[in-house]
Amino acid sequence: MSRILATSGTEFRIALRNRWVAISILLMALFSVVLSAAGSSATGTIGVDRLSVVVASLTSLAVYLVPLVALLMSFDAIAGEVERGTLPLLLTYPVSRPEILLGKLLAHLAILTLAVAVGYGIAAAAALLLDPEAAAGLPALWRLLWSSVLLGATFLGVGYAASALARRPSGAAGLAIGIWLGLIVLYDLGLLAAVVADDGGLFTTKVFPLALLANPADAFRLYNLAASQATAAAAGVAGAANTIPLWASLASILLWPVAALALATAAFRKVTP
Amino acid sequence: MTPTLTLQCLTKTYAGQRALSDVSLTVAAGERVALLGHNGAGKSTMMKIILGLIPYDSGSLQVTGATAGSPEARRNVAYLPENAAFHPALTGLEQIRHYLALRGENPALAMALLERVGLGHAARRRIGTYSKGMRQRVGLAQTLIGKPRLLVLDEPTSGLDPVSRRDFYALLDGLASEGASILLSSHALTEVEARTDRILILSGGVLVAEGALADLRRKADLPVAFQITPKPGCESDLAAAFPLATPLSGCLSLWCRQDEKLPLMARITALADKIADFEVQPPSLEDIYSHFSKRAGQ
Numbered sequence: 099m100s101r102i103l104a105t106s107g108t109e110f111r112i113a114l115r116n117r118w119v120a121i122s123i124l125l126m127a128l129f130s131v132v133l134s135a136a137g138s139s140a141t142g143t144i145g146v147d148r149l150s151v152v153v154a155s156l157t158s159l160a161v162y163l164v165p166l167v168a169l170l171m172s173f174d175a176i177a178g179e180v181e182r183g184t185l186p187l188l189l190t191y192p193v194s195r196p197e198i199l200l201g202k203l204l205a206h207l208a209i210l211t212l213a214v215a216v217g218y219g220i221a222a223a224a225a226l227l228l229d230p231e232a233a234a235g236l237p238a239l240w241r242l243l244w245s246s247v248l249l250g251a252t253f254l255g256v257g258y259a260a261s262a263l264a265r266r267p268s269g270a271a272g273l274a275i276g277i278w279l280g281l282i283v284l285y286d287l288g289l290l291a292a293v294v295a296d297d298g299g300l301f302t303t304k305v306f307p308l309a310l311l312a313n314p315a316d317a318f319r320l321y322n323l324a325a326s327q328a329t330a331a332a333a334g335v336a337g338a339a340n341t342i343p344l345w346a347s348l349a350s351i352l353l354w355p356v357a358a359l360a361l362a363t364a365a366f367r368k369v370t371p
Numbered sequence: 372m373t374p375t376l377t378l379q380c381l382t383k384t385y386a387g388q389r390a391l392s393d394v395s396l397t398v399a400a401g402e403r404v405a406l407l408g409h410n411g412a413g414k415s416t417m418m419k420i421i422l423g424l425i426p427y428d429s430g431s432l433q434v435t436g437a438t439a440g441s442p443e444a445r446r447n448v449a450y451l452p453e454n455a456a457f458h459p460a461l462t463g464l465e466q467i468r469h470y471l472a473l474r475g476e477n478p479a480l481a482m483a484l485l486e487r488v489g490l491g492h493a494a495r496r497r498i499g500t501y502s503k504g505m506r507q508r509v510g511l512a513q514t515l516i517g518k519p520r521l522l523v524l525d526e527p528t529s530g531l532d533p534v535s536r537r538d539f540y541a542l543l544d545g546l547a548s549e550g551a552s553i554l555l556s557s558h559a560l561t562e563v564e565a566r567t568d569r570i571l572i573l574s575g576g577v578l579v580a581e582g583a584l585a586d587l588r589r590k591a592d593l594p595v596a597f598q599i600t601p602k603p604g605c606e607s608d609l610a611a612a613f614p615l616a617t618p619l620s621g622c623l624s625l626w627c628r629q630d631e632k633l634p635l636m637a638r639i640t641a642l643a644d645k646i647a648d649f650e651v652q653p654p655s656l657e658d659i660y661s662h663f664s665k666r667a668g669q
Contacts, residue, residue, distance in 0.1 A: 100472060100475065101472070101473050101475075103472075104469055104472030104473055105469075105473075107469075107472075108461065108465065108469045111460075111461065111465065112458055112460050112461065115460040115461075116460060182456050182457075182458065182459075183452070183454065183456035184456050184457060184458060186419070186422075186424055186450075186452055187450060187452050187455070187456075187510075187513075189424055190422045190423075190424065190445060190448065190449075190450040191445060191470065191473045191474065192442050192445040192446045192473070192474065192475075193473050194442075370424070370425055371419075371424050371425075
């Protein structure tokens, strides 16, 4: 445990020096401010409190931003050590490869949690300030917070796996961007096209819900929208959110971080210094 | 007492190429062993196998009584990589504190370690601003953490100036006298001459020579060079006395085998009244090294 903490302490310091802490907090804060400013005009008549609406908007934002920030922080984790030539020495220390990964994960997750908490905090404070009823949305906000952290952990793990597989920072960066585009943007577009083409057939009823659960970002969106019942604010997956039980999307967002870390460990074990 | 390091018939093949062939070796506690060889002779491969960083194909290997790369072995072994590299954003102090924590030692010892390698003044500067020699010292400082039973040092003196090099060997002497075994590599015999107990020469993955410097000198049996400076007017007399000698800028130069040394000396001293000066040149360290390296067909 002390080795994991030592690793995360050093990684946090490096992220601080490399401005990653500042960049991710600033990014999340900026988008949250823009979102609350843009969302404030359209609400008031829907019948739900302002914070619940903000949470629904933040969910859509987090689906894009949290994986992106996580992948940006993680792609260099192993490939960078290989390129700098620091990996061979590190691996002669009495520290196991899973311990190294866990140490990095802890540091990066702390930064991500900080960024998400600041961002959501700003948006929530604005909502609470303008709407006295907004406190009703606090449970939804809390749910969004911890599920965002789990989503971040998943994509950090995926980023470490990409980093170990690519072995060069440039390759790892390309792979990370590819993963982000594939899982966050193209995946949903593909599913949407398939659903339209299928026109209510077997794919839409059987495969589509499973396909949504299989993607950590979609499971995250499903869980938050279904749980907060703010489905009115969600467009694409709204219908599906109603047919998939809450426990299924919860299981997906809980299992994905474990699976991603296992994937990263397996990929890291294959790296020969 | 069990040896710190035992290799038996160790073989490693890279893509059909033999990187190490049947290498056997034992290093006792407190012994300083130098591993010499050209680039690509297999020195780094052998070190990485001993550290457990890369697997070997056949043979057996025991590091401090444990399997190479096992947690037990890693606790007892310190490594200095060739061209030691560290994260440029960290200071020397932070880096050493981190390594101390990974070995379960008190991070507060970091400053003392850096001072021991002469880096106390730069401890709070980022490693990105360090010179190559300074990074090498950070690397050296981390090998001193804890009480390693085996130090594996890959070309440790590259990038160090002669004074630092002497300090470095003094540091090693201290560690060896406390019982640590040292395996260090170099590509020049002159660098390790008097500072190691035993020398191994690796060539094309084969251990071609092993022993103390005196042993190697004897085994190589290289010719001894003599240079005789005749007194004015005695040149032709001496040339007649030593018909095999070649004239060289006013001197006579000749060679003899090790066992002919004394008889030749006797012949020279018999002609003392015709000789102004004479010198004996034993084979140099470089000669001995290239003799063993060449024998393996390089």
